[in-house]
Amino acid sequence: MTGPHNRRTVLAALAAVAAASAVTSTGPASAAARSASGASRPGASPSPVPDTAVENHFWTTYTDWRSGSAAGTRAVAGRRPGLVIAAPAGTLEYTDPHTAATAPWEYATWTSPFHHSAVPATEVIASWNADTPAGTWIQIELLGRYSDGTDTPWYVMGRWAAGDQDIRRTSVDDQTDGKSSIWTDTFSVDDAASGLRLTHYRLRLTLHRTPGTRLTPTVWRVGAMASDVPDRFTVPASTPGVGRGHELAVPRYSQNLHAGQYPEYDNGGEAWCSPTSSQMIIEYWGRKPTAEQLAWVEPDLPDPQICHAARYTFDYQYEGCGNWPFNAAYAATYRDMSAAVTRLDSLADVESLVRAGIPVITSQSFLKEELTGAGYGTSGHLMTVIGFTEDGDIIANDPASKDDDAVRRIYSRTEWEQIWLRTKRYDATGKVRSGTGGVCYLYWPTQVSAAQRRVLRPLGLL
Template identity: 45%
Template sequence: MSLVLTVDLARVAFTRFTVPPDPGAAWTGEEQPVGFPATQLVASWTAHTPPGAWIEVELQATTESGTRTKWYVMGRWSEHGHPRTSVPGQGDEDGDVAVDTFVARRPVVAYRVRVTAHGVGARVDCLGVMASAVPRRPAAPAASTAGSAAAGAVQLVVPAHSQHEHAGHHPEWDGGGANWCGPAAVAMVLAFWGRGPAPAELGWVGDGDPCPVVDHAARGTYDTSYQGTGNWPFNVAYAGTYGLAGFVTRLRSAAELERLVRAGIPVITSQSFKAHELPGSGYSTNGHIMVVTGFTAEGDILVNDPAAPGDAQVRRVYPRAAFENVWLRGSGSGGIVYVLHPPEFSLPPSNGNW
């Protein structure tokens, strides 16, 4: 079932699918109405793929005129890396796939998802699709402070990892440093849940590495076509190899972030900004990943920011209104998050975007 949100900033519908344990050559879900004219679709999944096995996830959309598009490949995934790639060059008159996001050239009102298993033993554990319509340049949101003062401060103890402590590491996986915010964030959340690679899986990293699990996450999320570690669904799928459930969606306010954090779930966010737009950051970025870990009693946002120069500086406080602006605006990610949690850990109630 899909629930639809209609809000000033964005419209979002998120749907979970149950894929049979053995889908055979392919499994195709029923057509899923969105409930509004959507402009973007993002699929995310966790899967188990033994050596030699992999999955392909595709989406087909239906336009407002009732025409079905072709099938677009949203990703080819193997936890062992062969293949682990997005697929460029799919654009046509209906839309295109920008690494991990189907961007419609004309609005779509429904879609189908198809999963093809290759090799022996491949299975999908979680599969979700987020449909959204994000204005190109929405007005900056007013800070949503409701709940913080009455509930008091909250902070989840999430281990701190700086991406910059890995500068120059493993150029074959985008070289560490400024490029590894995603792997650092996923490694932090895995450690929070007590998950992640065992020491025996880290021997290849090399002596003297300050935090081998970050290098491991970079290798495990690297998209060979994109040539980077910033593919959102691939980061979710990597976490899934260590037993977490997860999905990519959009949130509409820091109030929704707060609902998840107060339920005990750190949330990974994507944002872009100039240094003056996020006081205390000290840097500008065209795209960056952070982990939201808590809220002050006044409602400001506690984060683990992997852009800090070292682990000791990773924990930061950012003003709520400024954070909401750079995270939610349509010229950035439009409120993108990925939520990772053990399957047995219940999510708080939602209005439809998780």
């Protein structure tokens, strides 16, 4: 698509098509959820994935934070280096579009150096890890350079706070320059077939605080995943590898137990696959909300931490909990946690991660008949890969289950691989729709084992 579009409207249209075709949606598909038309049926041969389809680049070290240009920010050293407000560069007025409240905020900025992406990209997704105490928030922006030598405008990739008492965390709709657009959390070249690509990008952080205070956000990590995954309806089948026979002890939570809860956070149930998956992995790493943090949840609701995760991943513009970077940022609010949104090229990467003790949250769309045993179809759904059978099939914690005990599933490796890695698919009416092309969330502790480091470093995440 070209020109500005409200992605919520696009997703609503997809959901309407699915409903008319008796395909049940288990939650909104985030990032570049665009429909397409006029494509031909795939040929017999699957499209290969180039070796350089994905590149991750992050700024995380003290040296990183001292690079680029700063206006009122400073780098702080220590066990977890970060960026903070030193002396405000000025004061601005911000009118929250979701509350209509206008308030003054002191601000300071940091702008990264231009990064030359190893992958000339059709899509870029930023992610960040930060602490925003009450009275603070951050804005993340991206400016890119195209392969034709021109630059994008500064695109807002998110206005974010861990809480919701100061501003409402939000994506920003209707951002485009006629060559690219922002689809909630994803920069996307409008016409990939034209050959136009994003070759460089820089990120700008704006840190805000209540005027007259010494408060500050702290940003520990900011960066982006740049990708140029080719359009494909099918992918080559992979051979089971190092993950066979390994299963991680990940807690099991069902999103369906929360159907109808908290309409202000998209009504629970099928809409909460992303925060439910996030919470499972957060707790796998030994973190969880305190009793005080959960005190707002209605008494006697099951698994109140899922309600908590939904509230604190909710994107008030998108009107849902499926914003990919907001989920990663939520995970990183827990003690000594790192998180990123990326793509993986194959199940071999997932197997290496699982073997090293790192579960993977994946995004996929499919018809009911395309994933044996799921019992549903979806225009977008998050689940977690926690292991592999001896035959190499997928062991998943699938939150689209009737209760917590039913969450653990085994899915066909071949079927699951297709629905996760493809970028094009057919819906129940035969129309061409998008697939996520291997999108996933990865959460891990700041202190990792040698085995985990060996897996994360080649992916560009350390």
